[in-house]
Amino acid sequence: MMRISVAVITYNWPEALERVLRALAAQTELPYxxxxxxxxSGPATRELLERVAVDYPVRLVHLWQPDEGARMSRARNRAIAAAQGDYVILLDGDMLAERHFIADHRAFARSGCFVQGSRVLTDATxxxxxxxxGMAAPDFFSRGIERxxxxxxxxxxxxxxxxxxxxxxxxxxxxMAFWRDDLLRLNGFNEAMTGWGREDTELAVRAFHAGLLRRELRFxxxxxxxxxxxxxxxxxxxxxxIVDDTRARGLVRCERGxxxxxxxxVHPPADLRALPAQES
Structure with a gap:
């Protein structure tokens, strides 16, 4: 069976990250x-990960880069490079996965395609x-949600x-999810893009130029x-x-990726579960 890596991007919100990690640990089918x-992020995120790692059911890796402004493309690329799986699910550090999330992604993985998932939006309250x-994830009749x-x-x-x-x-x-080999062929996210947004759209445009198709994952x-x-x-x-230039030039690979x-x-990064306390 293909191995699935989940790449969770985070920045200074350990409370949300803990819920994300616990949701992934409670899946009907676990990722690799x-x-x-x-x-x-500051030290609080590392402290959370050390605590969660004690009884985490799968390999858990922490990749950190200095805070030099919003560099989401670079952070995601490092996760893609480090991934040991055949298939990479991209997930934000404020997205709580329903318990069939991994199994569903596996069921919809197809050669020549990437997958675009959806989300329920919650309000501040x-x-x-x-x-x-400790409230559970909302259902169809919950208040305070959109979509x-x-x-x-x-x-x-x-x-x-x-x-x-x-x-x-x-x-x-x-x-969102891609075969890792496809991400390598595209050279991943474009690191010329910093600050808020559009790096995902630019990646998808290059994926279409490369002949990949999108599967819409709803319900x-x-x-x-x-x-x-x-x-x-x-x-x-x-x-x-940058997105407009990628479209106009029909680019498949980005230069900085x-x-x-x-x-x-080249050597897999450490599994936090295996690190002695003084190293973690």
Missing amino acids: EVIVTDDG LTLRMLHE RRHTLRLPLLARWYARPGTKQRGIKSCN SALATHLYHPTRKHVVDNPNDR VDQHLAEF
Whole structure:
């Protein structure tokens, strides 16, 4: 069976990250490994990971890079380079996976395709209850959610939506999956893109140029997005110009990508579960 790596990106929100990790540990089908790729968090995140690692059921890796501004592309590329799996699920550190999440992603993995998942949005009040009162993930009738339909797991309907295509709208790397070999062929995320957003769209555009198709994963591989303020309405985002250039030139590979990090991970990074206390 193919090995699945989950690459969870995080930055200074250990309370949310703990819920994300616990949700992945409670799956009906476990991934091969969970890689937490950290865009410069303070010590609290490392302390959380050391505590969680004590009884974690799968390989758990922590990759950290200095905080030099938002460098999501670089953080994700390091996780792709370090991944030991055949298939990489990209997940944000504020996305709580429903218990069939990994099994559903496996069921919809197809050669020549990448998968775009969906999410339920929560408001600030519900997020606080989930984090501090231990409230379970919302269901269809819960208050404080948007995109309510994404609480429904309906496998038969999911298969209808998952027909391969080239739809570009709605790309988001908070719940997305690729074969690792395809990511290496594309050279991963474009590290010329820093700051908020559009690096996932640019990657998808290059994937389409390479002949890959998108499978829309609705009513399956469900995840709940914890509320935080958004920056998606940034005006005159320079990353938009990079996306436009990628489209205009028909690019498949980016110049600054995952290949910069492959040598660092010729030997797999340490499993936190195996580290002595003084090393972790």
